[in-house]
Amino acid sequence: MLFTSFNFLLFLIAAVAVHAALPARWRWAWLLLASYGFYAAGNPAALAYLAVTTALIYACGWGMERAAGRAGRTAWLSAGAVLLLGGLAALKYYDFFAGQLEALGAALTGSGLRLPRLGVRSPAGLSFYIFSAVSYLADAYRGRVSKGHRSGGLALYVAFFPKILAGPIERATAFLPQLAGRLRPDAGQVVSGLQLIVWGLFKKAVIADNLAPLVDHAFSIAAFAPPVELVLGVYAFAFQIYCDFSGYTDIAIGVSRLFGIGLMENFRRPYLSGSTGEFWGNRWHISLAWWFRDYLYIPLGGSRAGWVRRYLNVMIVFAVSGLWHAGLGYGVGWTFLVWGALNGLYLWAETALAPLGGWLGRRLPRAKGSAALAVLRALVTFHLVLASWVFFRASSIGQALLVLRRIGRGLGQVLAAVGRYPFTADQYLAVGLIVLLLAIEIVDERRSIWERLGAAPVALRWGAYYVALFALLLLGRWQAHEFIYMQF
Numbered sequence: 001m002l003f004t005s006f007n008f009l010l011f012l013i014a015a016v017a018v019h020a021a022l023p024a025r026w027r028w029a030w031l032l033l034a035s036y037g038f039y040a041a042g043n044p045a046a047l048a049y050l051a052v053t054t055a056l057i058y059a060c061g062w063g064m065e066r067a068a069g070r071a072g073r074t075a076w077l078s079a080g081a082v083l084l085l086g087g088l089a090a091l092k093y094y095d096f097f098a099g100q101l102e103a104l105g106a107a108l109t110g111s112g113l114r115l116p117r118l119g120v121r122s123p124a125g126l127s128f129y130i131f132s133a134v135s136y137l138a139d140a141y142r143g144r145v146s147k148g149h150r151s152g153g154l155a156l157y158v159a160f161f162p163k164i165l166a167g168p169i170e171r172a173t174a175f176l177p178q179l180a181g182r183l184r185p186d187a188g189q190v191v192s193g194l195q196l197i198v199w200g201l202f203k204k205a206v207i208a209d210n211l212a213p214l215v216d217h218a219f220s221i222a223a224f225a226p227p228v229e230l231v232l233g234v235y236a237f238a239f240q241i242y243c244d245f246s247g248y249t250d251i252a253i254g255v256s257r258l259f260g261i262g263l264m265e266n267f268r269r270p271y272l273s274g275s276t277g278e279f280w281g282n283r284w285h286i287s288l289a290w291w292f293r294d295y296l297y298i299p300l301g302g303s304r305a306g307w308v309r310r311y312l313n314v315m316i317v318f319a320v321s322g323l324w325h326a327g328l329g330y331g332v333g334w335t336f337l338v339w340g341a342l343n344g345l346y347l348w349a350e351t352a353l354a355p356l357g358g359w360l361g362r363r364l365p366r367a368k369g370s371a372a373l374a375v376l377r378a379l380v381t382f383h384l385v386l387a388s389w390v391f392f393r394a395s396s397i398g399q400a401l402l403v404l405r406r407i408g409r410g411l412g413q414v415l416a417a418v419g420r421y422p423f424t425a426d427q428y429l430a431v432g433l434i435v436l437l438l439a440i441e442i443v444d445e446r447r448s449i450w451e452r453l454g455a456a457p458v459a460l461r462w463g464a465y466y467v468a469l470f471a472l473l474l475l476g477r478w479q480a481h482e483f484i485y486m487q488f
Contacts, residue, residue, distance in 0.1 A: 001041040003251045004205055004478060011038065016258050024182040031156055031183075031259060038161035039125075046123035050164075054155045056080060057133045061140045061154070077141045081134055088130045091122040093323070096332040125165040127324060129158050131291055136172040138295050144173050153179045160261075162252040166245065166485040168266040168287035178261050185260040193257030195450055198468055200250030204483065205476035207433045208244035211236040212481065214430055219393060222403050227410030228421050230403055232430070237393050238386050239434050241484060242270065245285070248483045269441045274377040276346040276384055288324075292317050311348055318344035325392070335400060339391040346384055429475075 001008050015034045022030055040047050060080035067073040098115040105113040136157065139145045157175050158164075185193070218225050218233025225233070246267040253263045266287050273279035281289055297317050303310040322340025326332045361368040387404065394400035407414075440449060453461045 001038055002482065003248065003255075004201065004481070007041075011041075012255060012258075019183070019259055024184065027183040027259075028153060028156055028179050031161075032152055032159065035156065035159040035161040035164065039159060039164060042124055049123050049126060050129065050159055053084065053129060053133050054151075054158050056083060057136055057158070058151050058154055060137055061145075064137075064140055073141055077137055080137045084130050084134055084137075088122070088126060090118065091120060091126065092326065093332060094118055096326075128167045128169055129164055131169050131288075131324075132172075133158060135169065135291060135295060139171065139173050145176065160256075162255040163263060166248045166252070166483055167285075168249055168252070168264050169291050170263055170287065174264065175261070181260070183260040185258055189257040189260060189262075192450065193254040195453075196250045196254030196257070198465070198472070200247040200252075200254060201472055201476070202468055203243035203247035203250065203437075205478060205481075206471055207437060208240045208247060209477035209481045210426070210433060210475065211240040211243070211430050214427065215240055215393065219395070219399070219403070222394075222399055222406070225406075226417075226421075227407055227414045228417055230407050230410075231414050232427060234386060234390055234403065234407065235434070236430055238271070238382075238389050239437065241389065241392070242267075243437065244484045248485060269445055271382050271385075271438070272378055272441060272445055273381050274374060275350055275381055276343065277350055279381055279385060280343065280347070288321070292321060296320060311351070314347050314351075315341065315344040318347070333396060335391045335394055335397055338397055338400070339388050342388045342391065343385075346388075 001011060011034075015030075018034075019027055019030055036047060036050075039050060057080060060076045063076035064073045067076060095117050098117060102113050102115060105111050136145065136154070153176055154172075156179065157170075157172055160170075160175070163170055214229075215233050215237045218229050218236075222230065249266040253265075256263045264287055266285060268283045268286065270279055270283035273283050281293075297313055300313045300316060301309050302313060305313075318340040319337060320340075321343075322336040322338070325339070326336040367373055390403050391397070391400045394403060443449065443452070453464060456464075
């Protein structure tokens with residue numbers, strides 16, 4: 001059941017109405033029932049994965065509470081994490097790596113090795129709720145989750161329908177305490193929730209889905225497309241994936257507020273970042289970045305174990321992140337590992353050059369805080385990330401290198417041809433939507449758009465709302481376009 005579908009609108013209206021009518025003590029139970037119904041609507045069999053995940057973390061949490069000492073608690077944590085992450089890895093990667101091993105065996109020995117296949121496609125959202133489940137076990141192990149949470153509340157944490165398919169990867173420490181309240185939204189939550197829903201729909205249906213055809217066309221004919229189309233396709237993908245994913249998150253956070261539940265911010269105007277560290281650490285997919293920081297990078301030693309370990313830990317995190325993203329609507333392949341490693345190299349270079357940047361800042365204090373330098377840093381960061389997105393989107397490493405090579409060789413031609421290239425109406429629309437998004441985010445960076453609208457005259461505020469709604473009706477593509485991050 002897609003957030004952009006009419007069926008979801010009916011489901012949401014019914015869910016909100018029943019939730020508001022129920023006594024406070026039963027609202028969490030209704031949300032759990034609604035969440036299971038929502039998840040089963042797409043694939044009833046997927047409920048088995050959800051139920052097993054919930055039962056496993058409940059059992060391991062119960063075991064940790066009753067373990068005699070640290071060794072026992074560690075055993076329960078380890079067992080839960082291995083089963084959860086091992087199951088995720090098997091479902092997502094086993095068939096791919098079995099094929100790679102067969103090909104390697106044939107190349108090295110000429111043998112006709114044949115390995116069995118699972119032939120099972122992982123259910124939607126599995127990567128997200130498995131990571132949520134692991135974070136619960138880790139926080140329970142550290143004593144950050146209060147003992148005695150009812151099993152229904154824990155089940156709701158795993159299955160809560162706004163976030164189950166594509167996050168954010170909420171922490172149990174933030175989610176579970178909210179269930180102890182009345183779960184009744186105030187007026188501010190309702191207003192901000194509806195605003196986020198409309199804005200998320202705009203980013204998905206109007207921006208992302210209008211950019212998608214240009215991206216698909218450019219990458220499908222990468223060997224023959226004019227360099228201008230390849231450049232436009234690569235830029236369009238950067239904004240397609242951003243608006244698709246952040247649009248989902250905006251809708252998820254907005255819907256949650258209608259039930260009196262807050263979810264964490266997951267995107268913070270990422271393409272305005274001044275460094276790749278800022279991009280990946282504080283602006284893009286924040287819940288995942290913080291998950292890797294707290295449950296992988298810091299346990300590995302973080303930056304406290306010397307510079308060699310620090311560099312190694314950074315690359316491990318990005319390699320694992322690449323593996324986690326594999327299968328994201330574009331199949332499982334080595335391109336995601338290259339994407340992760342490339343971004344790890346960016347962080348390596350940024351860390352190595354930090355002393356030089358500090359020295360230059362001290363020598364040129366006026367330039368350090370200048371707007372021109374901020375714009376330059378944002379442009380450089382964006383284009384570094386843009387180059388890595390090519391590997392993310394491409395069907396193979398060869399195709400990614402082909403796209404980059406053809407763009408590089410034809411860059412001068414692109415700059416000369418832009419003025420006379422016969423752009424289509426769809427291409428003009430795509431560029432206009434990207435410019436509009438960037439303009440809004442630049443304004444939002446200084447002061448929240450919602451604060452500005454709240455302080456604006458009523459006519460201007462409602463005028464903006466009506467313009468957004470008319471744009472949704474006139475420009476939105478409402479065919480069944482799945483959110484990219486739901487597909488793995």
